[in-house]
Amino acid sequence: MREKGELGEIYSIIGSHLMDLLEYISGLKITEVMADFKTIHPVRKKPLKPVETFTGKMLLPEDYAEVPINTEDYATVMLRFDNGNKGVITVSQVAADRKNRLSLEIAGSKQTFAWNSESPNEMWIGRREAANQVFMRDPALFDKESAALISFPGGHNEGFPDTSKQMFKEVYDNIRKGTMEGAKFPTFADGLRELVLCERILESNEKECWVKV
Template sequence: MIQKGDLGSPFIIQGSYLQDWLLLPTDWNWRLEPGMGGSLRAVADIGSPWLDLMTFVTGLRVKSVFADLQTFLKVRKKPAKPISTFSGKLKKSKETVDQPISTEDYASILLHYENDARGVLTVSQVAAGRKNRLFFEINGSKTSLSWDSERPNDLWIGRRDEPNGLLMKDPSLLAPEARSIVSYPGGHQEGFADTFKQLVGRVYHYIQAGNYEVKPDFPTFADGHEEMLLSEAIERSAKEKCWADISR
């Protein structure tokens, strides 16, 4: 829809990625430790997928950022023995040590995009009740679009002079590009795990076609590098409390 011009020129790109799996002082994971996961946590773990998705959907790259990071739980109870990711809710370690935390629980980031569009992203791993919710809304000069990962079959379409719409996933209603990554008929649920299947299928198809001059329609190392540049700028902005340009 965006590529066809139905949205018009993107004005505002906004959204969030919210989780609650690190809400409690007793919640623990290796990502909390800078020596293992890096100096950024929420931004690198869940912020970068949102930023990458917005560039993929709109075709626009971020030019500069202004970031506010916060660590609410400055001391956590680190288990004396290792535990698996997301197992903390089911299994608590009786033996713990107090561990100072420097990685962020939360971030809000103002974004300037290439076409002078503006954006804002909020990420948090301490948002009670939000298990793994990625949400975005894009407001354009003609219409708006929004999508919620916890309601993956529905795409909201906002209009000024007509009734708003809710497009439900149905291959017969989708553009050919979108239809190609739908495996089941309308009304049959597809979810998070299916995205990995579709990714692998895209990679295999690209290799089989053998035309490497064509731009891939899946994430590449270049996309990963772009997210590293964004993360570095976000961290620099938060430390210096100023706008930071993306160093490309």
């Protein structure tokens, strides 16, 4: 827990991953942002002794000290993309019982696609002119490029740890090829872009206006 932040507490830690994922799966680039931050809990409890991540509920009340906080714990950012599309991202560290849940929804003219990390092997497909569907992960139903990111057959669940496994598999594949050309895993350029996006989002929140990326 940080008491002060320069790039925005919640966006530099959480929102950056979501923006990177959004640009990756859509193939679009964010060109403008409009941000609104909020500090919902101006005072938080800081552990007085070392604890492992996500084990705070095991501590007693006397194991904490109250600390004033001036970084945001909630943020909403409106987005404009390079193809004219628009979107919105909401990030929160205070939603009750949401355990690192990440959800994406893309609404088209005839279909809507929704996915969330708590049910990673399912994708909901909403149809305007037909029945809705729940698409279950099965490599036999994917194209060759997408199926390469799935290790197990349909009915055998994969989850959060598999995302790192698949990423490093691609890293080592490129190392064996002796080139980083066409790399689909995050690079230093991707990291730099997320820093730029976070800076523009922080600027937008401070100026209360749209900011170009």
